[in-house]
Amino acid sequence: MELLKINNLQVYYGYSQALFNINMEVTEGGIVVLLGANGAGKSTILRTISGIIRAREGNIEFRGQRIDRLQPHKIVELGIAQAPEGRELFPNLTVRDNLMAGQYTRSNKMEMKKDWDQVISWFPVLGERMNQHAGTLSGGEQQILAISRAFLSHPSLLLLDEPSLGLSPTLATKIFGVVHKIKQETGLTILLAEQNVMMALSIANSGYVFELGRVALAGKSRFLLEDKSVLQSYLGVS
Amino acid sequence: MLIQLIISGLALGSVYALIALALVLIYKGSRLLNLAHGELVTIGAYFSLAIIVQIKLPYLVALFPAVVVAGIFALIVERIVIRPLAGSEEWPILIATWGVSITIRGLIGLIWGHAPRPLPSPFTSQHLRWGVYSISGQELVIIITSLLMLLIFYLFFTRSKSGLGMQAVADNHLGASLCGISVRRINALTWIVSGMVAAVAGITVSPIFFLHVDMGFGLFLGAFSAAVLGGFGSIIGAITGGYLLGVIQTVTGGYMPAAIKSSVPFVILILVLVLRPTGIFGKAVIERK
Numbered sequence: 148m149e150l151l152k153i154n155n156l157q158v159y160y161g162y163s164q165a166l167f168n169i170n171m172e173v174t175e176g177g178i179v180v181l182l183g184a185n186g187a188g189k190s191t192i193l194r195t196i197s198g199i200i201r202a203r204e205g206n207i208e209f210r211g212q213r214i215d216r217l218q219p220h221k222i223v224e225l226g227i228a229q230a231p232e233g234r235e236l237f238p239n240l241t242v243r244d245n246l247m248a249g250q251y252t253r254s255n256k257m258e259m260k261k262d263w264d265q266v267i268s269w270f271p272v273l274g275e276r277m278n279q280h281a282g283t284l285s286g287g288e289q290q291i292l293a294i295s296r297a298f299l300s301h302p303s304l305l306l307l308d309e310p311s312l313g314l315s316p317t318l319a320t321k322i323f324g325v326v327h328k329i330k331q332e333t334g335l336t337i338l339l340a341e342q343n344v345m346m347a348l349s350i351a352n353s354g355y356v357f358e359l360g361r362v363a364l365a366g367k368s369r370f371l372l373e374d375k376s377v378l379q380s381y382l383g384v385s
Numbered sequence: 386m387l388i389q390l391i392i393s394g395l396a397l398g399s400v401y402a403l404i405a406l407a408l409v410l411i412y413k414g415s416r417l418l419n420l421a422h423g424e425l426v427t428i429g430a431y432f433s434l435a436i437i438v439q440i441k442l443p444y445l446v447a448l449f450p451a452v453v454v455a456g457i458f459a460l461i462v463e464r465i466v467i468r469p470l471a472g473s474e475e476w477p478i479l480i481a482t483w484g485v486s487i488t489i490r491g492l493i494g495l496i497w498g499h500a501p502r503p504l505p506s507p508f509t510s511q512h513l514r515w516g517v518y519s520i521s522g523q524e525l526v527i528i529i530t531s532l533l534m535l536l537i538f539y540l541f542f543t544r545s546k547s548g549l550g551m552q553a554v555a556d557n558h559l560g561a562s563l564c565g566i567s568v569r570r571i572n573a574l575t576w577i578v579s580g581m582v583a584a585v586a587g588i589t590v591s592p593i594f595f596l597h598v599d600m601g602f603g604l605f606l607g608a609f610s611a612a613v614l615g616g617f618g619s620i621i622g623a624i625t626g627g628y629l630l631g632v633i634q635t636v637t638g639g640y641m642p643a644a645i646k647s648s649v650p651f652v653i654l655i656l657v658l659v660l661r662p663t664g665i666f667g668k669a670v671i672e673r674k
Contacts, residue, residue: 223565252565
């Protein structure tokens, strides 16, 4: 069964329509990638799923339950977490407080401790910077913190909005490694928005290609990778 | 003389510190300046008067129920005035809080009258002497109660889950929502806590100043200057600014004509805004329009 199902979604910013008639499915396990140029609608989809913006028409189902009228914090409680574009960390709070905020919705102390230790073993740099304010971290460290904070809410669906944005190619590769590792070790379902086509497809199982607010193409990563002409025309990859 | 004035200044400073803290909490949580903030101070004091006169509880015992009722009162203001305006521009909200201020003062006048009334406290007549210096019992009550309140607040803010929620919402609304924190619930909680902190200030200072419908407004203006002095938006700045302003004002009043004393907060407000708008602990914020 689908973990997430998006039916006929229409989203507007004021008078201008940002998403046209989007239909999408995310099945449990694996990484689904949303590809497309700037302004294609990738972030808008993720924001709508998290309840930050409201769809004008259509609906979103998570495990068969409609979530498109819920407040953002309710959607987190149901098991969808997002590391958003711009990271939206708490710059004046310590790394520890940022991570603790990630566990705000949880109460099982033992499981919380287990996930916490897991995050620190994945990213020892967070352990070293525990008492530092999040605003003083480097861009790559902030991205790792944003992903960790989202992971710590123990989601069954993790939304990542352009985690490589603004990072050097080396750091971007590292972040993709991180995403891949999370998927490998936890089997968590990840919906990833990216502009970095080749790298994203190399770790994703399937993908949707967005163009000007519409789904232009969808399929398995292998199919999207092989279809060079399609990639070229939509994404400018040579 | 100077040390004696500093001791008295710390009492006034404690009051400013509490009110400024409550003001900044609401500002950080909801991004609004609450012009009815002084009335939360006043209403707390009148609640304690009612409890002392009607139920005949001793002064220090009456403090607790009065503070709780003041917290609930602040929540009601948040629910019926502030929440419906969520998402609107800054100006309408500012004017609405001013409307709340006038309404509360009118209601207090209706219920308790416009004449100043004493708040009976057994500590006003007592004095603690130490060599040439002395401090009145009530001043001591103000200083100790404020320190306790600040300690309780500190523990709540840094050790409790709701405190973490408040810190998170103050730092980044969207980030907080995405962590599963209900920004609405935290804002309501912030009003309750602010109302309680403001009430403690009102209840402890009233035995010295008398209760009056406008008492809170005057203290609010002082506390606002204190918050600006400390760096508006900074919690530690609000507290530091409060103590500092209390001492500066009292010391100035001791050496200069009494009429000058009440203008000290405004002189300091103007000086800070001209010379160092970020205050002591504030950060420069450049806003793109």
